[in-house]
Amino acid sequence: MEYFRSGLKSVFGGTSFWKPTDGTRNERLVSRVSTSTLLEDRRDACRALKALSKKYRLEVGAQGMDVLRQVLELDRNDPDIVGYCLDTLCNVTSKEIFEEEGENDINMKVNVGEQFTEMFLKNSENITLVLSFLEEYDFRVRWPAVKLLTSLIDSKPKEIQDIILVSPMGVSKLMDLLLENREVIRNSALILLINLTKSNANIQKIVAFENAFDRLFDIIKEEGGTDGGIVVEDCLLLMLNLLKNNTSNINFFKEGSYIQKLAPMFILPPNLEEIGWSPQKISNFHCLLELIRTLVSPNNPVQIITACQKTMRNTDLLEALCNILMASGVPADILTETINTVGEVIRGNLTNQEYFANVLAPSNPPRPAIVVLLMSMVNEKQPFTLRCAVLYCFECFLFKNEIGQELVIQTLLPSNAGNTTLTTGQLLCSGLFSNDYLSNWFSAVALSHCLIENPAQKEQLLRVLLATNLGAQPHTSKLQAKLGILMLLANWMAYCPPAVKIFLNVPGAMAFLTAQTSASEYDNNEELLQGLCAFVMGLCVAFNDNSVPNYSKENLSQLIEKRVTTETYSKKLGEMSRHEVYAKAAKQPQIRAKHSSELLLEFEFCKLFKVLEGVIIQALGIQRDLSNGISELSLSERENALLLQYKELIREQDKKLQELQKISTISRRKIKN
Incomplete structure (x- = not known):
């Protein structure tokens, strides 16, 4: 407890931020947790600390964090007490400002949650301990463990990434959560993995090779594909994290035949105009299009781009994208991004470019799609972003x-x-x-x-x-x-x-x-x-x-x-x-x-x-x-270039000659002396 108190003094300049009465009450509860011999007493005290942890976050964190961590180790066989401790730590380290804290709380001036997170992470074993609770199937344990990890990574992503990367089976334990049949845990695990995989190529590779793409496609299918809810969007966002600027994962994605699984998602139903586009479907489609562009981005190595472009043609994905271009009732922002996506799928690939040149718009008489698009580009009434895309x-x-x-x-x-x-x-x-x-x-x-x-x-x-x-x-x-x-x-x-x-x-x-x-x-x-x-x-x-x-x-x-x-x-x-x-x-x-x-x-x-x-x-x-x-x-350009080469050579030789003369002069002076 003294460790955390001394840490707080260095951050806040003292411990005078809570009232003596509140401090006394919390201290009694913390004392009960650490000294009671009966498990029931310790459990009741932990439940009370959890209830106070939002309103009196500073006091509970300062006095109880070390004790709560001890309880997690010593009483780990009791799901209730473990759940209370994890929930309390989650509240204490949260970046969120709770309604119960009031407007004049110190947390409005200094983010107490981030400070407690920093203290909690000073001992990396704390994260290893929390990760171990993910192996417990009991909802009372697994759910608060996921919430605590999500809270911690939200405050200190880099530090958590470094710890989990060296933690034995750390990533595997998180990946197992995607198989959860309890949606609240599975969906929270998706958000946790999205934050964990940002800007960390090593974790991205581990997650990808832990069968992430198969599991994500299974969830997308269960949730109804592009017509599904926000969970589908989260799955696509996680895929994007795994693929962006990661050529190893892009290659793995291509060779694992995952592009073939993307292709059917771009097929629009015949009655789409009647059904319409919900806001969530639009968001899902944006993520899908960004996913395709990530695979064929001009920043990728040429061989990867070419291979992905070929697969997209052979799996009829390019055809599906062109059909979206010519379809009616497509929202303007989706149409704009589809035009950009088609561009990168055909860029520098002669076979794909020839295919695109032969795409006809369903007009009377039929016109090449290129002509129809250029008509939009030179039409000042069309949206600016659409014209740029064309x-x-x-x-x-x-x-x-x-x-x-x-x-x-x-x-x-x-x-x-x-x-x-x-x-x-x-x-x-x-x-x-x-x-x-x-x-x-x-x-x-x-x-x-x-x-x-x-x-x-x-x-x-x-x-x-x-x-x-x-x-x-x-x-x-x-x-x-x-x-x-x-x-x-x-x-x-x-x-x-x-x-x-x-x-x-x-x-x-x-x-x-x-x-x-x-x-x-x-x-x-x-x-x-x-x-x-x-x-x-x-x-x-x-x-x-x-x-x-x-x-x-x-x-x-x-x-x-x-x-x-x-x-x-x-x-x-x-x-x-x-x-x-x-x-x-x-x-x-x-x-x-x-x-x-x-x-x-x-x-x-x-x-x-x-x-x-x-x-x-x-x-x-x-x-x-x-x-x-x-x-x-x-002089001709060739003669001029040759002349410049000679000049440069003469300059270098002149420089060397001057250096030799200096050395010679210094040597003569030494001999005289």
Whole structure:
């Protein structure tokens, strides 16, 4: 008891927080527990302490915690007294503020429950002792033991995880609770395991290999699948904990044929419009979709993603997801997340991408699902999050898909076929030149993804009349529309001298870029526009074949040096990668924007900028006269790179020579002395 009292003094600065009368009453009860020889007396005293433990938590905890722990060891064969002790400890260590405590209690100022939890955990054997009571089937023992562990892990998750990890059969005892036929214990065990498995890969692996997935699928089935209650959601949340950022468990999940068990959950009943979606069904579906995305997340190793994508196709899970896309009566948030999920199931997988390209919407006449989705993207009346999801799905469809990129560009090219059906190209063009600045941005970014790592389509796109319009000053005053068009231009001209040539021939194009790059004032993210203009100017130098006499590499370099100045240009270009918007966009392929004003840069452009910023700086290096009268900028890229290598070698050799000279000088001085 003195141990806990001394601990409380260090935390609260003394023990004057309870009234003497209350302290005396609790002390008498604690004394009865520790000194009575009759089990009945000890049991009655423990029952009384439990009754007081909410209202007089501080007193009961300070005076009785050590005694209660002793009772758990000495009287463990009596279910009643063990239950009273566990319940009392649960109340004492709870983070919750009880109504009985009153508004002026010390717990309102300092969370007493957390302090008692900390004291209880100082001896790890206490947790081992509580875990041992999970083996008891008696409800009076097992139920309060589960509640106490849940309370403790809620306050100190990391500490409990560390103790349970080294406790013999600790995880196994918890997993056995999922087989409980008493739902209150089983359901509480689910919550306990959800908290236990957060951010701990080792515990996640143990739980997974303790047959967790089979047990969770059994519970989901018992509870009615996606139509079930919150218990189904808890099961899915626990699965998510086991799989997120855990490639070992994802591999185990895939090889254990658990993806096959997920597939039927996505099949919608034919009368869904009549039945409707309950709030709980929506929550369950969100968890299911997040589970699928966890398996095929772009952050996973490529081989795992590919294997999961293949399984999802072979088990008709991809088909079920596409059916949800085209179904009527699906809530907007579920539809949005399904679009994102389909995107990641097909991303970079040519077979899945081809399947998606052939999905038809049940319209009259039938239209490709891609066309229907793009119609939503360029429609300003559609929800913002839905439009973002469609763009991401379209980007995933084009990712490493040269065939898909070509099909989209083909719909933009002049044709004599007289085809009157609406195409992806027509939709992107309509969005690009609409009066809705968000449609401008979405369409420009979507079109740029048709060109990524595809030089052939960059040149094909030059055949489209669209090119002359793109090269001119953006037709809108909205910053986002300008950024979208400039990112499209950057993707188009990178590694494509013919595109640079066409752009340089557009009247006023360079004047616009020069004016923006040399501007000295900006606000509301205008620095991004100026940095992007500087980047596009740099591409015009780096990928210039000198076929436009007035805008050769040398002429453009001089233009930048005289009109912008090299210092200003470097500053504007450098500000791009240092901007918080750039850092956010470069994190992940999916656009994570809560508001339309956040749509500025996108992932693939940031990748391109990172690769080419150095190339541009090198191409625009400050001119230095060389011994033979030529300048660095008049050299080819290959010659320039070779020259830089030689310079670096000379610097290293010069540095070594200076070090040797210093050593030689020091040696001579020592010899003289």
